[in-house]
Amino acid sequence: MSEQANEEVDIILYSAADGVATITMNRPKYNNAQNGRMTYELDDAFRRAVADDEVKVIVLKGEGKHFSAGHDIGTPGRDIHLPQERVTMNYDHSNKPGGEFLYAREAEAYLGMCRRWRDIPKPTIACVQGACIAGGLMLAWVCDLIIASDDAFFSDPVVRMGIPGVEYFAHPYELNPRIAKEFLFTGDRMSADRAYQMGMVNRVVARDELADTTQAMAEKIAQMPRLGLALTKQAINHVEDLQGKRNGMEAAFAWHHFAHSHNDLISGDKLGGHDAKSMAAENKKQGS
Numbered sequence: 001m002s003e004q005a006n007e008e009v010d011i012i013l014y015s016a017a018d019g020v021a022t023i024t025m026n027r028p029k030y031n032n033a034q035n036g037r038m039t040y041e042l043d044d045a046f047r048r049a050v051a052d053d054e055v056k057v058i059v060l061k062g063e064g065k066h067f068s069a070g071h072d073i074g075t076p077g078r079d080i081h082l083p084q085e086r087v088t089m090n091y092d093h094s095n096k097p098g099g100e101f102l103y104a105r106e107a108e109a110y111l112g113m114c115r116r117w118r119d120i121p122k123p124t125i126a127c128v129q130g131a132c133i134a135g136g137l138m139l140a141w142v143c144d145l146i147i148a149s150d151d152a153f154f155s156d157p158v159v160r161m162g163i164p165g166v167e168y169f170a171h172p173y174e175l176n177p178r179i180a181k182e183f184l185f186t187g188d189r190m191s192a193d194r195a196y197q198m199g200m201v202n203r204v205v206a207r208d209e210l211a212d213t214t215q216a217m218a219e220k221i222a223q224m225p226r227l228g229l230a231l232t233k234q235a236i237n238h239v240e241d242l243q244g245k246r247n248g249m250e251a252a253f254a255w256h257h258f259a260h261s262h263n264d265l266i267s268g269d270k271l272g273g274h275d276a277k278s279m280a281a282e283n284k285k286q287g288s
């Protein structure tokens with residue numbers, strides 16, 4: 001069976017019980033690399049959870065060994081060239097030339113989606129094991145809480161592509177600026193324990209306790225009144241935006257796209273000639 005045919009079912013799993021919706025990325029063969037299809041089905045699942053009055057809290061998981069290896073830059077199911085039915089006020093990217101192609105795509109599918117998900121009016125919890133890399137970080141970061149297993153690690157190695165971090169540029173908010181620079185300059189993996197020390201994750205637990213700890217936290221929060229939770233989330237997100245988070249991301253997104261276009265001019269490739277394989281090989285060589 002081809003990868004595409006394989007993936008016609010259940011790339012995102014959804015279940016809801018006891019006030020908690022669980023949304024699971026289900027591409028374990030590719031470490032839950034996010035292609036366009038996964039992104040849009042994730043959006044559908046989040047909307048479903050928001051619309052269901054029985055759901056108070058949303059948990060986001062990744063099936064298999066790793067939470068997410070990031071955006072799909074090299075699996076057989078990569079579908080960046082295909083048009084998508086858009087959910088933000090952006091036009092189709094797939095027939096556009098030059099820098100417009102990726103700018104329109106990422107304004108919608110990366111920055112646009114992440115902002116939508118970050119402002120979901122219900123608490124969200126990322127349940128992270130194994131790798132949480134680049135685009136995977138974006139998914140964890142848009143959630144309100146992050147619970148990690150002790151084998152989880154976090155990295156954003158895209159500086160290797162000449163790109164100043166992933167599209168949802170929350171680094172200086174998730175980490176203090178000096179640590180964020182080290183994280184980006186080196187591309188090194190940050191362990192779950194270090195991420196906990198930095199305040200980036202809320203709890204670190206053994207791998208076999210991850211699901212239960214996350215569920216218990218979700219059920220506890222689900223006892224709170226819906227509007228109280230929504231307003232609390234809105235208040236904190238608003239303060240972050242007053243501190244410059246949203247505007248900072250706008251500037252970083254522009255620099256990010258200058259880098260994509262520069263790469264294209266120099267090498268004919270917006271990722272500077274890198275794909276998943278070459279990035280993994282380079283990261284290994286550097287010992288990160």
Ligand code: ZN
Pocket residue numbers: 106167256260
């Ligand atoms: Zn990009």
